[in-house]
Amino acid sequence: MSTLNVSYIMEITRRDFAERFAGSVLGSLWAIIWPMVNLFIYIVIFGKVMGARLPGTSQMNAYGIYLAAGLIPWTAFAATINRSASVFLEKKHIITKVNTSFSSLLLHINLSETITYGISMLVFFIILVFQGYDFHGSFLLIPFLYYLQQLLALGLGLFAAVLNVFIRDVREITGVILQLWFWFTPIVYIPDILPSVLQKFMIYNPAYILIQSYHRIFVFNDYPPFKALVLLTVMTHFVLFFSFLMLRYLEKDIRDFL
Template identity: 85%
Template sequence: MSTLKISYIIEITKRDFAERFAGSVLGSLWAIIWPMVNLFIYIVIFGKVMGARLPGTSDMNAYGVYLATGLIPWTAFAATINRCTSVFLDKKHIITKVNTSFSSLLLHIHLSETITYIISMLVFFIILAFQGYEFHRSLLLLPFLYYLQQLLALGIGLFAAVLNVFIRDVREITGVILQLWFWFTPIVYISNILPQFVQKLIAYNPAYIIIESYHRIFVFNEYPSFKSLMLLTIMTHFILFFSFLMLRYLEKDIRDFL
């Protein structure tokens, strides 16, 4: 990747943050405030005030940590897919005037969501440290886990983005699918409460493998299933490869259609 292209991606990422908080007094500080508010709700309100508990543990913070470690990665994952889906139409004014790379438009979304994810995780780690949480060495797998989830999001988002140029309903359909996908993934509930046949079915849910890995690392202080992560890695790279092939094949048509 050329230096010019990297500079361009960084520049549109900065602009993305500026536009997101444009007109507000606190500006980019909201990128820190929102994670703090959300994590306070997850850990303090649900865990201590409402008394939500995880079965098999008396730890008052366990459910709050369970909830936070599911919602933080899911937010980055879903936001990346959702924003990628409409990126070609949203940046139509750039694509039609400048010979810009489609991959740059996708990567700036990934970079923007990565910054938000890192801020949320830093706030989360600080809260855990203040509560005396014992960090497990399985935390070293977090960069790979995030890489995997975002690569999957980029692959799905790119596929939806190409289709959305020709079929404008794809954006709304993607939103509906993400909403259903969220509730089909054990984030706010545990998989044990589901019927046996649903538990078997949910094992094929890629998001379940990712979120369950986060839960094992943070909540249960153990390593995730390496077999599941290996299979997901193969599937993720296949989806991304297929999506880029489709983009390359239809790139001219996309530019003409826009």
């Protein structure tokens, strides 16, 4: 297996981020404009104009914060998996000509989505500061939550990427699964509206544990469910280990098949 090249990863990450806005007049400024527009819709429109409320909190814009706290991490998580699923096929012109590390191709997607996530979170924090939001000590756990979610996305994305080389339908299947996964996870609704049967199965949804942790921190000024996070951490590292083991076993076949 090829070794990682940090400078190469940083370079393709820079290119990936720049190419998103190539040819536009404002260029990379759109990376700031879009989060501002989205957060304005989440917090101002849903939170104040529509007067949405959440049980357990008296904040006027609690639902807007609830939406933003769930959608920002989910967007990074889902985009990482979805883009990773087709990365080997999209970069086959590089893979077949240069001895490129497959891991580098996955990591550059993760880093690129991290930049978008970081900008969105920064804008979110600025809006909260201007609203006089009372920050809680649990906010210190946000970097760990992001690390965990992107590690899981890396493992799942790598698994999908390997399968997609041999079964081209995997990319489309991944998109369908992510769409269903989004609606099975309480991001735009509260878990209490689900039937009791589904609520019992929700604890087996890793995205629910992550999003619930963000909601507890941002909306309820509380700490995440530590026991669930410990179990999720173990599962995440197992998924990542299994995916890399599969990649190592099939790397030669992948290069030949491409």
